[in-house]
Amino acid sequence: MKNALKSLIFLMVLGGLVFVSSCGDDDEGGVVDQDNPTITINAPSEGAIISASSQVATSISISDDVEISSVSISVGNGTVTIFEVDEVDIADESFSFNQNIAIPADVVLGAHTLEVTVEDASGNVSSSSVNLEAYPVYTDGETTILVESVPDQVSDYTGDNTIYMVGTHQETEWTVDTGSDPLSIYTDSEGTVTFYHQIPNTGAEFKFVRGLVWEKVQKDENGAELVGNNTVEADAKKATFTIGSWRDYNPEVSNNSNGTIISIDGSLVSDTHTVSGNIQPAITTQAAISSVAYAVVDEDDSEVASGTVTIDGNGNFSEDIDVSAYALGSYKVVLSATDAEGNSGREDEVLNLVEFPCDDSGEEAVASNMTRIIVNVAATSDDIYATGNFDGDIWGTVDDQYKLTKLSDGCYYIDLALTSGQIVQFFRYNEGYSDWWRGQATNTAGSDATANYNVDADSDGSTIKLYYAYWREEPSN
Known part of the structure; x- marks a missing residue:
């Protein structure tokens, strides 16, 4: 009897489980839907x-x-x-x-x-x-040019201030005329203004200009000329640009501080470098210049020198800086000016401090009774001659025995018999000079003040290295 009762209870429990399980199943075949659409x-x-x-x-x-x-x-x-x-x-x-x-x-x-x-x-x-x-617009086979930011120097970019693209994409390249390409103005639902234009997707170089006037060409945010042009690659669907400033609203800065100083056997030929230039008010505003500054920056963009300068009534200035402690390398001389309206202009030049570049190691050794002079001069295709008061007074003599041998571009040498107290100069021979001395090698443009090499000791069997930055004048031809 007890066994029969236990069996009945077991069957009732089992039936209940089956019922609960079947009620929990999905109506579709008893399987829960877990698959995403x-x-x-x-x-x-x-x-x-x-x-x-x-x-x-x-x-x-x-x-x-x-x-x-x-x-x-x-x-x-x-x-x-x-x-x-x-x-x-x-x-x-x-x-x-x-x-x-x-x-x-x-x-x-x-x-x-x-x-x-x-x-x-x-x-x-x-x-x-x-x-x-x-x-704002798209056409297959064309590149959409977008300008996302323009200077607030101009408040209304319509009429005479309309922005144009001028460059290689034009039928007549780099032409500022009525055939230039004006940019259209697009304003989105949030009030953001973008300037745009379409050009063939064949690639191009160009600049942005206002009002078909080159004096209103774009500059960067510091008021400096662009490094190269704006470029867009072939097959590009779009290219995006910003315009930093406009030339006619920035002070005009001319930086004449480029140069090269040679190191000969560990010593610079000059311990100073002249920073010079000219500053003029902005074309459009004519706002007074409030400050002019320079900075010398090394290859790691670290500032090694800086200062302010005072311009004269014509906007000129010149100041010598000490470079004796500079390491050899390339430096950027940054010249900047700010006017009374807060606009700035800038121009960068390069100052190089380099080892003497001329090498005579492939030539026969200098004789024991001669002095070899290796000369580094501004590159020229003209023949170069030595002249002076050696071998008698041979000033301006064009003779093959005094003609320098070329080592490489800008590098020449000659072997001479010299004694202490003599003077040696070098000149390029060119029929465009009315007098030989107009072609003198010098370190002072337009002058012979630094043309002389003065023999001050017995130099037999030795090598002298000389550097000249300029030709006194350029020939007329």
Whole structure:
């Protein structure tokens, strides 16, 4: 009896478990739906360009193994949504969305996302998206040029202040005329202004100019000339630029501080370098110059010297700086000026401190009774001669025995019999000079003040290294 009762209780419990289990199963074959809906975005493609006032075709397919409940489709940039649609109570295993989306005339430019979110009847959710980019205008086979920032030196960029592109993309290259390309102005829904233009996508170099006047050409944010031109590569869909300042609103800065100082056997030929230039008021404002400063910067962009200078009534200045402690290398001499309206102009030049570049190691050794003079001069195609009061007075004599042998561009040598107290000079022979001395090698342009090499000791069997930065004058031919 007890065994029969136990069996009855066991069967009742087992039946209850089976009943509970069957009630918890899904109506569709007793299996829980855990599969997410499938989304396929056929159009637009990843990275597609959308342009203001255009229509963008979409092709989106959605499917689910049981039933789609809702679909949400949107296009936006994370801040502004330009399209949004919600489809609910679909109650079907598939859904298609094929509709042209109208892009607003003031769409915010840049990155956007088309995002699709789907939920099925069991609460399973899927999302898929493609990245889009908004242009003010786009044409296949052309590059859209965008200027995202312009100087506030000008308040109204219309009329005589219209911005033009001038460069290699023009039929007549680099021509500032009525055939130049004006930029259009685009204002988006957030009030951001962008300037734009389209050119063939064959690549180009160009500059931006206001009002078809070269004096109104762009400069960088420091008021300096651009390093090279604006460039755009062939096949580019777009290129983005900023304009730092305008030439006619910046002080005009002419920097004459470039130069090279040679180190010979560990000693610089000059311990000073002249920083000089000319400063003029801005063309448009004529605002008074309030300050002029220079800085010397090394190859690591570390400042090694700086100072302020005072210009004379014509805008000129000149100041010598001590370079005796500088290491060999290339330095940038930065000259900048600021005017009473806060606008600045700048021009950079290069100062090089380098080892003596001429090498005679491939030549026969100098004879014990001769002195070899190796000369580094400004490069020329003319023959160079030694002259002076050696071998008698041979000033200006053009004779092969006094002709220097070329080692390389700018490098020459000659072996001479010299004694203490004699003077040696060098000159280039050119028929464009009315007198030989006009072609003297010198370290003072326009003067012979530094043309002499004075023999001050017995130099037989030795080598002398000389450097000359200039020819006294340039020939007339």
